[in-house]
Amino acid sequence: MGVKIEKAAPSGFCSGVGRALEIVTRVARERGGVEMLGAVVHNARVMAELEALGCRVVTSPADIRGGAVVTSAHGVSPELEDELKRRGIEVISTTCPFVRRAQTAARELARKGFLVVVYGEAAHPEVKGILGWAGGPGIATLDTGFLASLQPLPRRIGVVSQTTQVPAQFQRFIKKLVSAAFTQNSDFRLLDTICHDIRERQAQAARLATRVDLMLIVGGRESANTRHLARLVARITPTHRVASAGEISQSWLAGKQRIGVVGGASTPESALEEVLSRLKELTSDHGQSG
Ligand code: SF4
Structure with missing residues (x-):
């Protein structure tokens, strides 16, 4: 056999990556190239194709030389977007709608006084961006170890997830968090933002x-x-x-x-x-x- x-x-490609590539490709063709703040997608082959269209990756906002920059499907914090605009740089966003949903959920939770917990990799650009949208103290983590340093727990805890996390693992995290918060008179909100x-x-x-x-x-x-x-x-x-x-x-x-x-x-x-x-x-x- x-x-x-x-x-x-x-x-x-998922819908978010396909959409981001359409935007950056169109802009690059119209303008003969454009700068991208970080990789628009995490794929070396795709990035090489974009470079062939005149796109250039900059790793830090300080390195932007032109008057426009494309931000990735992972999104950026509002502070960074404001900083770029203050410098007169046109921000061409390719933020995926699913990421935007997580960002706005974090912002709403923070506005209502919740401590925002993002279940995700703290160093990942998407997670940093989501925390940025919370606009204040927040926690990005993949385990519940942080609870030990938060005694007593804040009364209001709101949780969102990095869009690409594994649902079953997110569920385990939530169960631990709920059992820790259960007897502490907590107001607990969960927004399932996995894409x-x-x-x-x-x-x-x-x-x-x-x-x-x-x-x-x-x-x-x-x-x-x-x-x-x-x-x-x-x-x-x-x-x-x-x-x-x-x-x-x-x-x-x-x-x-x-x-x-x-x-x-x-x-x-x-x-x-x-x-x-x-x-x-x-x-x-x-x-x-x-
Ligand atoms: S959130 Fe989902 S659809 Fe959007 S870019 Fe990430 S994987 Fe793709």
Whole structure:
């Protein structure tokens, strides 16, 4: 029997990344290039294509030389946007609508006097931006260890999530938080801001992982959603994460009869197709067909 290779759906760009790329590509074509504050998407191949259109990545606002800058789908804090505008720089936002939802939720919670807790990676630009929208003291974390330093707990605690987190892990975090807050007369608000695309992508990838003996997760090294996807399916079946087809090692495929492939939200369809073709080549080198 030949090796069965199956691609999970959805794979390839999510709606937010597709939208961000459309905006930056259009602006770059109209203006012969534009500066981007950080990578618009965390994918080296896509970024190289944008650079070929005249786009240039700047890592700090201080490095912006032109009169306009594109901000990423992860969004930025209102303070940063204001600072850029004060300097007379046109801000071309590609903030994903799902990220905007998390930002406005954080702002509303803070306005109502809640301590804003963002379930997410503190160093990730999206999480920094969401905290910025809360506009005051807030906490970004992936564990409930912070509770020990908050005794007594603030009466009002509001929680949102980084859009790309794993729902089951967010749920565990919330349960711990609720049980800590339960006897302390707390007012607890939860806004589930995990993005629909990510939820569906993770669910389909996890389903596929139960049917295969190897999963390949395709995506850029910097991509948070690809990292979360890999962590999720690795609990179900052996998993490798690759940025491109060239990284696939034949040794991974020995004895595997069913292989699943899924791409992160910032992975172009072309990278997935290359991985699928490479897998077919490598498995037929074993004397098997894809
Ligand atoms: S993963 Fe979700 S939140 Fe992030 S850019 Fe894509 S659609 Fe938006």
